[in-house]
Amino acid sequence: MSDLRVNKIAGAVLATGLVVLGLRTVSEALFTVEQPEKPGYAITIQEAAAEGGAAVADTPPDWGTVLPIADVAAGQTVSGKCASCHTFDKGGADGTGPNLWGVMGRKPGSKAGYAYSPAMTGEAGKIPAWDYEHLYEYLKAPQAYVPGTKMTFVGLKKTDERVNLIAWLRMQNDSPAAIPAPNPAAAAPAAAEGAKPAEGAKPAEGAAAPVAAGAAAANPPVGPTPAATPPSGAKPNPGA
């Protein structure tokens, strides 16, 4: 008798153990905590931006569109951030950085009498002259764009500041660079919308002039304006 009791108790304990184990497995399956492969926070540094300067979210604007409406006066104000190192007037002295009169269209690192870093003179091997595009990229993050440059300026992060400055910088020149024609690609989507209402008119006309009574009843509303036309068109026909 007592043996049987012991067996029962042992059985109950075993069963409980099994249930607990089973629950654990189930709950583990249900509440899986995803472990990161490497512990710690993921900090992604975009190397690509440093390499080419062309960051994904900050592509140069369409110059033909933005330059005519740029705020040149605001650009001159921005140039105050450069004034501790650069002069912009014609024949102005070099400071920490070279005089920048006529820099647009000039070969990088080529102002006579100024001692550039090898990085900047080396830039001349990559681009023939400073233009809108390259000034835009360079001024965003000079040291990322020309690694090793001795221009220790953090850069202008705001795109409108750069555009306005470039619009002003363009004028500090004996022969300001031409403004390219605007690229009309951006204006295209609006035209496609206009076609829809014209198409909608055709089905309505077809329904208003049914050839046979049966046909009119069989395929009533084809067009997007069914409410008024089919009922009034259908009523006279069955009598005839």
Ligand code: HEC
């Ligand atoms: C802290 C000083 C400093 C500031 C501020 C600074 N620059 Fe410079 N800049 C330099 C130096 C130094 C160089 C020469 C770089 C080299 O040789 O690597 C230079 C070079 C340049 C060049 C290339 C010139 C050439 O002849 O190829 C341009 C363009 C330029 N700076 C524009 C600007 C503009 C625009 C600003 C303001 C938004 C600015 N810099 C702010 C120090 C500065």
